Amino acid sequence: MRLAQxxxxxxxxxxxxxxxxxxxREVFLQNEDGTVSSEVKERTYDLKSREQGRMIQVSIPASVPLKEFDYNAEVELINPVADTVANATFRGADVDxxxxxxxLVLKGKAVTSGGNATKAAPSKDK
Known part of the structure; x- marks a missing residue:
């Protein structure tokens, strides 16, 4: 069972x-015979979340280039979505x-329509 969107x-x-x-980690596609291919499907990154008070994992499509930011660099997620996968058990269901x-971009960068990051305009808030 999955949430629609x-x-x-x-x-x-x-x-x-x-x-x-x-x-x-990197998740790889499977070949038709069930073996693992060398083509990456998605990459999962560990991020420290101040509000959650712990490390979170976020998956980004493989079409986005590999991110190699400095440790503790402030980053921002573009269009994050939470979803679930539920598996029925004899006692109900396990939900992940x-x-x-x-x-995933450095904080203060904006993503252009071509997917390239550019510096965001300075904030006018005082």
């Missing part, structure tokens, strides 16, 4: 300040939550 997340309220930790995003 996932749950759209308010980034600031849910995660607060996010800091980059490391690439956690996961977070996916379109991209």
């Amino acid at each position: 996932g749950i759209v997340i308010d980034k600031e309220k849910t995660f607060g300040l996010l800091k980059f930790s490391a690439l956690r 939550w996961y977070i996916k995003a379109d991209d």
